[in-house]
Amino acid sequence: MEKDKLDPWGTSSIKDYSRLQSEFGIQPVGPLLTRFKKPSPHLSRGIDFGQRDLARVIDAVDGNKPYAVMSGIKPDGVFHLGNKMTADDMIYFQSLSKKSTVFYAIADVEAYADNGLSFNESSKTALRNVADILALGLDPDQAVVYKQSEEMRVMRLATIFSRGVTNNMLKAIYGERQIGLYMSALVQAGDILMPQLPDFGGPKPVLVPVGADQDPHIRLTRDLAGRYGSEFGFLPPSAIYHRLELSLTGGQKMSKRVPESGFTLDDTPAEAAKRVKVAFTGGRDTVEEQRRLGGRADICPVYDLYRFHFAKDDEHVERVYYECTEGIRLCGECKQEAIGLVKTFLEQHHKKREAMMGDAKELLAKSRSYLSSTGKE
Amino acid sequence: MEKDKLDPWGTSSIKDYSRLQSEFGIQPVGPLLTRFKKPSPHLSRGIDFGQRDLARVIDAVDGNKPYAVMSGIKPDGVFHLGNKMTADDMIYFQSLSKKSTVFYAIADVEAYADNGLSFNESSKTALRNVADILALGLDPDQAVVYKQSEEMRVMRLATIFSRGVTNNMLKAIYGERQIGLYMSALVQAGDILMPQLPDFGGPKPVLVPVGADQDPHIRLTRDLAGRYGSEFGFLPPSAIYHRLELSLTGGQKMSKRVPESGFTLDDTPAEAAKRVKVAFTGGRDTVEEQRRLGGRADICPVYDLYRFHFAKDDEHVERVYYECTEGIRLCGECKQEAIGLVKTFLEQHHKKREAMMGDAKELLAKSRSYLSSTGKE
Numbered sequence: 001m002e003k004d005k006l007d008p009w010g011t012s013s014i015k016d017y018s019r020l021q022s023e024f025g026i027q028p029v030g031p032l033l034t035r036f037k038k039p040s041p042h043l044s045r046g047i048d049f050g051q052r053d054l055a056r057v058i059d060a061v062d063g064n065k066p067y068a069v070m071s072g073i074k075p076d077g078v079f080h081l082g083n084k085m086t087a088d089d090m091i092y093f094q095s096l097s098k099k100s101t102v103f104y105a106i107a108d109v110e111a112y113a114d115n116g117l118s119f120n121e122s123s124k125t126a127l128r129n130v131a132d133i134l135a136l137g138l139d140p141d142q143a144v145v146y147k148q149s150e151e152m153r154v155m156r157l158a159t160i161f162s163r164g165v166t167n168n169m170l171k172a173i174y175g176e177r178q179i180g181l182y183m184s185a186l187v188q189a190g191d192i193l194m195p196q197l198p199d200f201g202g203p204k205p206v207l208v209p210v211g212a213d214q215d216p217h218i219r220l221t222r223d224l225a226g227r228y229g230s231e232f233g234f235l236p237p238s239a240i241y242h243r244l245e246l247s248l249t250g251g252q253k254m255s256k257r258v259p260e261s262g263f264t265l266d267d268t269p270a271e272a273a274k275r276v277k278v279a280f281t282g283g284r285d286t287v288e289e290q291r292r293l294g295g296r297a298d299i300c301p302v303y304d305l306y307r308f309h310f311a312k313d314d315e316h317v318e319r320v321y322y323e324c325t326e327g328i329r330l331c332g333e334c335k336q337e338a339i340g341l342v343k344t345f346l347e348q349h350h351k352k353r354e355a356m357m358g359d360a361k362e363l364l365a366k367s368r369s370y371l372s373s374t375g376k377e
Numbered sequence: 378m379e380k381d382k383l384d385p386w387g388t389s390s391i392k393d394y395s396r397l398q399s400e401f402g403i404q405p406v407g408p409l410l411t412r413f414k415k416p417s418p419h420l421s422r423g424i425d426f427g428q429r430d431l432a433r434v435i436d437a438v439d440g441n442k443p444y445a446v447m448s449g450i451k452p453d454g455v456f457h458l459g460n461k462m463t464a465d466d467m468i469y470f471q472s473l474s475k476k477s478t479v480f481y482a483i484a485d486v487e488a489y490a491d492n493g494l495s496f497n498e499s500s501k502t503a504l505r506n507v508a509d510i511l512a513l514g515l516d517p518d519q520a521v522v523y524k525q526s527e528e529m530r531v532m533r534l535a536t537i538f539s540r541g542v543t544n545n546m547l548k549a550i551y552g553e554r555q556i557g558l559y560m561s562a563l564v565q566a567g568d569i570l571m572p573q574l575p576d577f578g579g580p581k582p583v584l585v586p587v588g589a590d591q592d593p594h595i596r597l598t599r600d601l602a603g604r605y606g607s608e609f610g611f612l613p614p615s616a617i618y619h620r621l622e623l624s625l626t627g628g629q630k631m632s633k634r635v636p637e638s639g640f641t642l643d644d645t646p647a648e649a650a651k652r653v654k655v656a657f658t659g660g661r662d663t664v665e666e667q668r669r670l671g672g673r674a675d676i677c678p679v680y681d682l683y684r685f686h687f688a689k690d691d692e693h694v695e696r697v698y699y700e701c702t703e704g705i706r707l708c709g710e711c712k713q714e715a716i717g718l719v720k721t722f723l724e725q726h727h728k729k730r731e732a733m734m735g736d737a738k739e740l741l742a743k744s745r746s747y748l749s750s751t752g753k754e
Contacts, residue, residue, distance in 0.1 A: 109533055113540040155532040156486055159564070162557040163490040170556060179547060179559050180539040186560075187536070 007175075007213060017049050017212070017243065024215055026050035026241060032058065040092040042242060044314050045307055048089065048209075050241035052218065056205045057238050061097045067205040068195035069093045070237070072105030075125035076115045078264040079132045080256050082211060085242050085308065089209030091137045093240075101200075102143040104133065105191045109148040110184060119149055128353070130360040132265055135352035140363045146371055148187070153197060153375075157190035158183070164227050165220075173216050189221040192237050193228075199375030203233040212241045213253070245308050246301035250280025254301070265353075269343040276302065276339050282324070283331035295324040295331065302331070302338050310341040384552075384590060394426050394589070394620065401592055403427035403618060409435065417469040419619060421691050422684055425466065425586075427618035429595065433582045434615050438474045444582040445572035446470045447614070449482030452502035453492045455641040456509045457633050459588060462619050462685065466586030468514045470617075478577075479520040481510065482568045486525040487561060496526055505730070507737040509642055512729035517740045523748055525564070530574060530752075534567035535560070541604050542597075550593050566598040569614050570605075576752030580610040589618045590630070622685050623678035627657025631678070642730075646720035653679065653716050659701070660708035672701040672708065679708070679715050687718040 020026045029051050033039060035058045042048040060067035071090045073083055094100045106129070108122035117125075130145055148154060162183070170182050196203045208218060218239045225234035245254040247261035254262040263272040282300030284290040297303040303324060311317040323329035397403045406428050410416060412435050419425040437444035448467045450460055471477045483506070485499035494502075507522055525531060539560070547559050573580045585595060595616045602611035622631040624638035631639040640649040659677030661667035674680040680701060688694040700706035 109536045112533070113537045149529060149533060152526060152529055152532070155529070156489070156526060159486045159560065160490045162560040165556060167553075167556055176544075179542060179544055179556065179563075182556050183536065183539040183560060183563075186556075 007216075020050060020212060020215075020241075024219070025052070026212075026215065027052060027054075029054070029240070035062075040088070041314065042085075042089055042092070045317060046243075047085075047308060048240050048242050050212065051239060052222070053205075053236060053238040054207070054240055056235070057093065057207045060099070060205045064097065064099055065204075066099045066101070066201060067097070067207065068101050068103055068200075069207045069209070070103045070105075070192050070195060071209060072107055072191060073126075073129050074107040074111050074114070075122040075129055076111050076117060077125050078256065078266055079129055080264040081245060081254060081262045081309065082256065083129075083132075084136065084265060085211070085245070086209050087133050087136050087138075089240060089242060091133070091139075093207050093209065094139060094142055095137070098142070100142055101195070102138065103191075103195050103206075104130070104143060104145045105151075105154075106130075106145065106147045110187075112149075113180070119147075122147075122149075127357065127360050127364065128266075130363060131353045131356040132349075134356040134359050134363070135349055140359060140366075143363060143367075144370060145364055145367045148191075150368070151194075151371065153194050153199065154187060154190035157193055157197075158186040160228070161186045161189055161224050164224065169223070170220075173220050185217060185220055188217050189224050192217075192221045193225060193232075193234055196232065196234050197375070203235050205235060206237045208237055208239045210239055210241060211244055213244060215239070215241065243308075246299070246304045248275055248279040248301045250301070263342075265346070265349055267346070269346045272342050272346055273339045276305065276335055276342060279335070281331040281335070287330060290330060291327040294327040295329070295334075297321050297324045300324070302335055305338050305342065310338065310345055312341075384593075397427060397589060397592075397618075401596070402429070403589075403592060404429060404431075406431070406617070412439075417465070418688075418691065419462075419466055419469070422694060423620075424462075424685055425617050425619050427589065428616060429599070430582075430613060430615040431584070431617055433612070434470065434584045437476070437582045441474065441476055442581075443476045443478070443578060444474070444584065445478050445480055445577075446584045446586070447480045447482075447569050447572060448586060449484055449568060450503075450506050451484040451488050451491070452499040452506055453488050453494060454502050455633065455643055456506055457641040458622060458631060458639045458686065459633065460506075460509075461513065461642060462588070462622070463586050464510050464513050464515075466617060466619060468510070468516075470584055470586065471516060471519055472514070475519070477519055478572070479515065480568075480572050480583075481507070481520060481522045482528075482531075483507075483522065483524045487564075489526075490557070496524075499524075499526075504734065504737050504741065505643075507740060508730045508733040509726075511733040511736050511740070512726055517736060517743075520740060520744075521747060522741055522744045525568075527745070528571075528748065530571050530576065531564060531567035534570055534574075535563040537605070538563045538566055538601050541601065546600070547597075550597050562594060562597055565594050566601050569594075569598045570602060570609070570611055573609065573611050574752070580612050582612060583614045585614055585616045587616055587618060588621050590621060592616070592618065620685075623676070623681045625652055625656040625678045627678070640719075642723070642726055644723070646723045649719050649723055650716045653682065653712055653719060656712070658708045658712070664707060667707060668704040671704040672706070672711075674698050674701045677701070679712055682715050682719065687715065687722055689718075 021028060027050060029048050032054055033043060036043060057067050069090050071086050090102060094102050106126040108119055111117040111122050134140060192206060192208055195206050222236040225236045228234055247254045249260050263275050279302055281302050282296030284293055303320060306320045307317050398405060404427060406425050409431055410420060413420060434444055446467050448463050467479060471479050483503040485496055488494040488499050511517060569583060569585055572583050599613040602613045605611055624631045626637050628638065640652050656679055658679050659673030661670055680697060683697045684694050
C-alpha cells in the first residue's frame with residue numbers, strides 16, 4: 001500500500017485516516033467528544049476526525065478564557081465546498097464562547113501573485129466571501145477580517161520566521177519546493193500566530209480548522225511557535241482536521257483546482273444540480289446487483305454531499321447510509337433527493353448572502369479601523 | 378588565480394575590477410565621464426568604476442525627465458564608511474536635477490529579524506541615520522524615506538516576485554543559501570522597483586548606487602524587472618558600482634561585520650583616530666627601504682581614507698599618492714595627516730548631524746504622510 005501523502009499544494013491521497021495518527025502525530029477527536037455539550041455535525045458524524053491540542057481550546061471555553069479561531073480564503077472568485085467545510089468549523093468553534101475571536105484572512109496578495117487578480121477585483125470577491133461566512137452563521141461581533149495587502153504584522157512575522165527556518169526544515173515538511181511556496185507557508189504561519197501578538201492581547205489558544213492535507217502548515221507553525229516561544233510567548237496553535245470530501249468525478253479528493261470535482265456557493269442551483277446529476281456514485285453495475293449487494297456509500301461522493309453538508313440531521317445521514325448499503329435506495333432517486341437539498345440550500349444561501357452584503361461591508365470597515373488603531377505607539 | 382566572487386552576504390574578494398566587466402557584464406564608467414559637467418570625487422577618482430544602464434539616468438538628467446535614486450540602510454546602530462560611500466553617490470546623483478527623487482529604505486524588519494532590534498530601537502537609530510544623510514548633503518525636498526515595517530508595497534512586490542523566480546535562478550545568482558537570505562533578496566528587489574509603481578508616477582529610470590559586492594541583487598532585480606515588464610512596465614534599474622574600501626586591518630574589504638576594519642560616523646574622533654593609528658599600511662619594512670622603493674599606496678587602507686573620503690580635493694589625493702609611491706612621505710606622518718582630516722570631518726559631521734535632527738524628524742513625518750496618502754483608492 002502506498003504511503004499517505006499530505007500535500008497542501010497538490011492532490012493528497014488519504015486512504016487511512018487512522019494512520020495519520022501514527023505517522024504525523026495527529027490525535028483522534030473521539031476521546032474529547034464528551035466535552036462538547038452540543039457537538040457540531042462535523043464532530044458527531046466523524047468528519048472532524050483529528051486534532052492537535054484541541055483540549056487547550058475546550059479548556060478556554062470551559063474556563064471562560066479568551067481564544068481565537070483562525071482561518072482565511074484566497075479571494076480568487078469562488079467559495080467552494082471545501083471553504084464551506086472550514087467555515088462551518090470556524091463558526092461552530094466561535095459559537096462556543098463569548099470570549100472567542102475569529103481572525104479571517106483575505107489572502108489578496110497571494111491571489112494577486114498566483115492568479116493575477118488586482119486588489120480591486122479581490123476586494124469585490126472578498127466582500128462576497130465575507131457575506132458568505134456571515135450567511136453561514138459567523139457572528140460579526142466576535143470577528144476580525146483583514147486583507148494580507150494591508151496587514152504588515154503578518155509580513156513582519158513571515159520575515160522573522162524566514163530567518164529562523166532552514167531549507168532542510170522546510171524540505172523535511174514540504175519536500176523540495178519553489179521558494180514562492182515556502183514563502184507562502186511562512187506567511188500562513190504569520191497569519192496563524194498573529195492573534196497571539198501583544199496588539200491582540202498576547203498569547204492565547206488559537207484553533208485552526210483545516211483539511212487533513214493542510215497539516216504540513218500546522219506542523220511548521222507549531223515548530224515556529226516553539227522556536228519563537230521565548231521571544232513572543234507563543235502557544236503552539238491547536239488544529240482540528242476534517243476529512244477530505246470525495247470528488248464528484250470519482251477521483252480522490254474534491255478540489256478547487258478541478259471545478260468538475262464539486263461546486264461552489266456561487267454556482268446557480270441549476271449548475272450545481274447538473275454536476276450532481278452526472279456525478280460518480282458508489283452504485284453497482286446493474287439494479288439487480290445493487291438490490292442484492294447494496295451500494296458502496298463509503299466511496300460515493302453523493303453520499304458525502306449528505307454527510308458533509310446537506311442532510312437535515314444526523315438521523316438523515318444514517319438513514320441514507322443504511323438504505324444505500326442495504327440496496328433499498330438506488331442511485332437515481334438518491335441523486336434526485338440530493339439535488340433537491342442542494343438546490344434549496346443554494347437558493348436560501350444566495351438570499352441570505354444578498355441580505356448580508358451590508359453587514360459584510362460593515363465588518364470589513366470595522367475590522368480595518370480596529371486593526372489600524374491597535375498596537376500603534 | 379582564483380575567480381572573483383561577488384557575495385553580498387560575505388566577504389567578497391575583488392582583485393581585478395576590469396574582469397567584472399567580462400564576467401558579470403558590469404560596464405566601465407569611463408566612456409560616460411564626459412557627460413558629467415562636474416563629476417563627483419567618486420567619478421573623477423575612479424572609485425565609481427562600473428555601471429549598468431547609467432546612460433539612461435544621464436539622459437533623464439539632460440532631458441529634464443523624472444528619475445529616482447534608490448538606497449537604504451539597516452538601522453542596526455551604525456553608519457559606517459561603506460554607508461557613507463553609498464550615501465555620497467546617492468546625494469551626488471540627486472543633486473544633478475530638480476526632477477530626481479531619492480527613495481531611502483530603513484530596513485527595520487531585517488534589523489529585527491537579523492539583529493533582534495525592536496521597531497522602537499530601530500526608529501531611534503533610523504532618525505539618527507536620516508540626520509546622517511542630511512548632514513552629508515541630502516536634499517529633503519526631493520527625498521522619500523520609508524520604513525520596511527510600514528511599507529506594504531515592497532512586501533507585495535516581494536510576494537509577487539517569489540512566484541516568478543525559481544530556486545535554480547536564485548541558486549545561479551547567489552549559490553545555495555538559506556531561504557531567509559533569498560527572501561531578503563526579493564524584498565530588496567521590491568525596494569528597488571517600488572519607485573516605478575503607478576503610485577509614484579510609473580516607470581522611470583532608477584539608479585542604485587552600490588558596492589561591487591551587491592551586484593547579485595542588481596542582476597536579480599534587473600531580471601525580475603524584465604519578467605514583470607509587460608505587467609508593470611518596469612525599466613531595468615540602473616546601477617553605479619563603487620570599489621570596496623580596504624580594511625584598516627589589512628584584510629580584503631572593509632566590512633560592518635568586522636568593526637576593526639573601519640570606523641563609523643558614530644565613533645568619537647578619538648576612537649576613529651585610534652583605529653587609524655594602528656592601521657595596516659602599504660609601507661615597507663624599513664625607512665631606508667621605503668625611501669628607496671616608495672610605499673605601496675595601492676594596497677594601503679590609509680591611502681584609501683584619503684582617496685575615498687577625506688582628501689581636500691583630487692589634487693590632494695594625487696599628491697599623497699605621488700609622495701607615498703616616491704618614498705617622499707612615510708607612514709607615520711601620512712597617518713598623522715589622515716587622523717587630522719578624520720577628526721575634523723567627524724567633529725563637523727557630529728555638529729551638523731545634531732543640527733539636522735529636527736529636519737530628519739520632519740522628513741520622516743512628511744514621507745510617512747505622503748506614502749500613506751499615495752495610491753489609496
